[in-house]
Amino acid sequence: MTLLSQIINGIQIGSIYALVALGYSMVYGIVKLINFAHGEIIMVGAYCAWYLIARLNMPAWIAVFFAILLCVILGVTIEIVAYKPLRNSARISLLITAIGISLLLQNLAQLLFKADPRMFANLFPGSKPFLGLQLTNATLVTIAVSVVLMAALSLMVSKTKIGKAMRAVSEDKAIAELMGINVNTTISFTFAIGSALAAIAAVLYCCSYSQIEPTMGSMLGLKAFVAAVLGGIGIIPGAVLGGFLIGVFESLTKGFISSNLADAVVFGILIVVLLIKPTGIFGKNRREKV
Amino acid sequence: MLVVKNINVFYGVINAVKDISFEVNEGEIVTLIGANGAGKSTILKTVSGMIRPASGFIEFLGSDITSVESFKLVKRGLAHVPEGRRIFLNLTVQENLDMGGYIQSSSEVKALQQSVYERFPRLRERRNQIAGTLSGGEQQMLAIGRALMGRPKLMMLDEPSMGLAPILVDQIFEIIKELNKAGTTILLVEQNARMALTIANRGYVLETGRIVLSDTAKNLLVDDSVKQAYLGG
Numbered sequence: 345m346t347l348l349s350q351i352i353n354g355i356q357i358g359s360i361y362a363l364v365a366l367g368y369s370m371v372y373g374i375v376k377l378i379n380f381a382h383g384e385i386i387m388v389g390a391y392c393a394w395y396l397i398a399r400l401n402m403p404a405w406i407a408v409f410f411a412i413l414l415c416v417i418l419g420v421t422i423e424i425v426a427y428k429p430l431r432n433s434a435r436i437s438l439l440i441t442a443i444g445i446s447l448l449l450q451n452l453a454q455l456l457f458k459a460d461p462r463m464f465a466n467l468f469p470g471s472k473p474f475l476g477l478q479l480t481n482a483t484l485v486t487i488a489v490s491v492v493l494m495a496a497l498s499l500m501v502s503k504t505k506i507g508k509a510m511r512a513v514s515e516d517k518a519i520a521e522l523m524g525i526n527v528n529t530t531i532s533f534t535f536a537i538g539s540a541l542a543a544i545a546a547v548l549y550c551c552s553y554s555q556i557e558p559t560m561g562s563m564l565g566l567k568a569f570v571a572a573v574l575g576g577i578g579i580i581p582g583a584v585l586g587g588f589l590i591g592v593f594e595s596l597t598k599g600f601i602s603s604n605l606a607d608a609v610v611f612g613i614l615i616v617v618l619l620i621k622p623t624g625i626f627g628k629n630r631r632e633k634v
Numbered sequence: 635m636l637v638v639k640n641i642n643v644f645y646g647v648i649n650a651v652k653d654i655s656f657e658v659n660e661g662e663i664v665t666l667i668g669a670n671g672a673g674k675s676t677i678l679k680t681v682s683g684m685i686r687p688a689s690g691f692i693e694f695l696g697s698d699i700t701s702v703e704s705f706k707l708v709k710r711g712l713a714h715v716p717e718g719r720r721i722f723l724n725l726t727v728q729e730n731l732d733m734g735g736y737i738q739s740s741s742e743v744k745a746l747q748q749s750v751y752e753r754f755p756r757l758r759e760r761r762n763q764i765a766g767t768l769s770g771g772e773q774q775m776l777a778i779g780r781a782l783m784g785r786p787k788l789m790m791l792d793e794p795s796m797g798l799a800p801i802l803v804d805q806i807f808e809i810i811k812e813l814n815k816a817g818t819t820i821l822l823v824e825q826n827a828r829m830a831l832t833i834a835n836r837g838y839v840l841e842t843g844r845i846v847l848s849d850t851a852k853n854l855l856v857d858d859s860v861k862q863a864y865l866g867g
């Protein structure tokens with residue numbers, strides 16, 4: 345029983361990692377950038393929802409809507425203002441810029457909301473019996489929402505016009521442009537999707553873990569990044585699988601070895617992947633075009 | 635239809651295209667020939683907005699397109715089949731065609747796809763295959779089919795015969811002739827100068843970024859200097 349409950353916990357946190365990992369992966373796929381500011385989008389989404397609900401007493405669904413909207417605007421703005429001018433520069437400049445943005449947002453949040461944690465009230469209180477276990481509604485909602493979003497996303501990427509355009513742009517920008525695809529818009533759209541997923545992940549995370557603080561995005565973002573690398577960065581099913589695996593590994597470590605070791609295990613996985621198969625589980629062993 | 639006037643193109647400090655002017659009239663097949671590195675691809679890329687000229691101007695169907703963004707030119711009827719084909723290798727054949735028809739309505743995409751498949755039955759057979767698994771000849775057909783999805787008035791082709799077996803080369807040139815008969819104006823860049831001049835109306839000869847000769851294809855085929863340099867004596 346405890347094994348099953350640890351696995352379900354793992355799937356719950358894993359689906360949050362997966363939602364965030366999708367943002368890393370899609371952005372990497374299209375602009376070859378590891379967007380280190382992505383974790384901070386989660387934090388912004390969490391604070392936005394918290395502020396609207398706890399301070400302005402807005403209904404939760406409106407607060408969540410505005411949190412998504414704010415994250416989308418922020419993600420796209422960062423892309424246009426900070427990354428786009430560097431698109432043809434060395435990748436290290438992009439990476440450093442991303443880290444800079446991340447620090448900027450973290451410090452801004454500390455300034456605005458102070459460093460001490462705030463309490464986020466669970467939007468889905470209560471629990472239900474499931475296979476002899478008592479599962480919180482937050483867990484069930486988290487898993488259900490994530491699965492639906494991931495299915496919708498993969499349908500969008502494989503079947504819709506914009507999804508095909510995203511794949512075309514990630515393969516060859518100049519030629520995509522020749523086809524009449526507005527490459528800049530397509531890239532912005534990718535950032536928008538990633539940011540929206542991060543906002544939703546933020547709210548789901550807060551429902552189970554209740555505390556928010558300015559640095560919350562870094563650890564969550566970092567683990568999701570490990571998930572994306574584990575599955576194969578740039579590959580959408582890879583991000584999903586990676587997310588679930590990291591979640592389950594982490595949860596099993598917490599349950600059966602030690603809570604203190606959980607983070608070490610996650611980063612241990614990153615090291616192992618980088619040593620054995622840097623392209624990740626689904627990655628082709630193809631040399632990267634530079 | 636296409637008027638290029640005094641363009642200069644640089645890569646850093648390299649002046650790859652030097653003060654070049656030429657034109658393509660409606661209904662023609664015009665070819666640019668020249669050795670490797672002469673600047674042929676650079677000219678096509680400049681026309682399609684992939685790179686910007688440092689000076690000069692480009693007019694297409696009566697309007698100045700010198701600084702129009704690349705993605706807006708398909709709508710005006712300009713297609714560029716790039717050197718090395720550059721189809722989307724990770725997309726299926728059908729998805730490649732979808733991208734070629736990106737600016738078309740979905741009903742038009744269907745109809746255009748049917749006509750591409752009629753012209754290239756091989757592509758229909760392989761429509762759900764990942765494009766990276768196609769042979770060289772099939773990839774070239776896909777590159778041309780993809781360009782046709784944009785209903786081009788002018789199609790620019792950059793070395794469509796490169797790397798193909800002789801029988802496929804003949805087939806590609808046959809297709810270009812047919813497209814031209816059906817009303818598409820053609821600007822053809824080739825290293826296979828003899829083949830290109832055989833199907834073209836006019837030609838320009840490029841040497842290290844300059845046009846050194848321009849004439850009807852018939853005259854160029856018998857020109858001594860052309861024969862010596864590009865037709866194997």
Ligand SMILES: Nc1ncnc2c1ncn2[C@@H]1O[C@H](COP(=O)(O)OP(=O)(O)O)[C@@H](O)[C@H]1O
Pocket residue numbers: 645648650668669670671672673674675676677
């Ligand atoms: N991306 C580039 N960067 C620097 N130089 C280039 C680039 N592309 C082409 N060149 C140079 O410009 C000249 C013309 O090249 P290109 O237009 O490709 O010639 P062609 O198509 O006739 O073989 C060559 O000297 C080539 O080395």
Ligand SMILES: [Mg+2]
Pocket residue numbers: 671674675676717792
């Ligand atoms: Mg060339």
